[in-house]
Amino acid sequence: MHARPLAGRRLYFVGIGGSGLSAYANIARALGAEVRGWDARETIFLSTLAGVDIDLGGEPAAPDGWEAIVSTAHLHRCAGTPRAEFLAELVAAQPAIVVGGAHGKTTTAGMIAFVLRETARDPSWVIGGVVPQLGGNAGVGAGWLVVEGDESDRSIGALRPQIAVVTNVELDHHATYGSEAELRSFFDDWLAGVPHVVRGWELEPVDLELAVPGAHNRRNASAALAALELAGVPRGEAEQAIVRFAGVGRRFELVGERGGVAVYDDYGHNPTEIEVTLRTARERTSGRLIAVYQPHVVERTRQLHRELGAALGAADVAIVTDVTGARDAPRAGVSGKLVVDALPEHVRAGWAPSLDDAARLVLAWARPGDVVVTFGVGEPWKIARAIVDGLPA
Secondary structure: OOOOOOOOOEEEEEOOOOHHHHHHHHHHHHOOOEEEEEEOOOOHHHHHOOOOEEEEOOOOOOOOOOEEEEOHHHOOOOOOEEHHHHHHHHHHOOOEEEEEOOOOHHHHHHHHHHHHHHOOOOOEEEEEEEEHHHOEEEEOOOOOEEEEOOOOOOHHHHOOOOEEEEOOOOOOOOOOOOOHHHHHHHHHHHHOOOOEEEEHHHOOOOOOOOOOOOHHHHHHHHHHHHHHHHOOOOHHHHHHHHOOOOOOOOOOEEEEEEOOEEEEEEOOOOHHHHHHHHHHHHOOOOOOEEEEEOOOOHHHHHHHHHHHHHHHOOOOEEEEOOOOOOOOOOOOOOOOHHHHHOOOOOOEEEEOOOHHHHHHHHHHHOOOOOEEEEEOOOOHHHHHHHHHHHOOO
């Protein structure tokens, strides 16, 4: 790979605060492009973009002479190259490993990139989460490019890697796929065009002492190790490295502990992810488990509110906000209250329309020995930080 193939390009990323586009901006900068961007509000991923000029609020507008790269959510607001086309350009330029699936794709991609780097194979990576051990969500090397793909808008289907990983298949994006059968057919069609494929559900979880907890991470590691073998990394060498992988930001991440209350933040946003993380959290406390969930997609909330309520039933206390920062249009009668109403009777339920309401409610209810986990795609990390700041020392 040429060291600076994007030198001379001036790229304006619309939606730069998102998990994916912030990574694209970082790798574009490393590949020689001049980078600027816009987002509607501050996000946790902006911390990865030190030195980049970012416009917050208002409407996006690429400066004269700049090429706009636009996230899926903002295609209606700004003309430019869809982010999927830009990513396909990066993948086509070098040997690539692309990871997709309903759950675990960020962690699995992070594991692959980490092992490749630890075994001196100098990877590039574009991952939808911050991997502290890698120094961020994107990086450039001369070896394999590791990419977290996105099936939510079918954009993963435009990528042509040498190795593909699908961790699992579960209907999560109801606005894109009419059924799980349609989603499976989509993945089958994509995988048919990839030379080497890993299907995570066909593998047994690894029997290794990983640094990241939970049975779900043993499954993620199994898929990662299979992909690494296809990429030429001997199994034993890869295993020695993968046990040192410490995880991805916002994946059961400890935000803080004060007054005997531990507060974690997690990206989990669908029923399976929430239940798995709550089971992992339950193993770490003899006190109460308080879950806080921020819905992010109106259609997911409409379709899965019963399943979301049941998953949150793995906690002792469940607090739900309204759908916040939604990436789809409002719909009459659909709000986070649907999830609250679906909570099991044994759970103490809390309705907190705003993020501030949720933080205040947790601070009123929490007591020493409790573990709090905030969930969601958007900004639940703000709730977690507010709770830590508000707890007594």
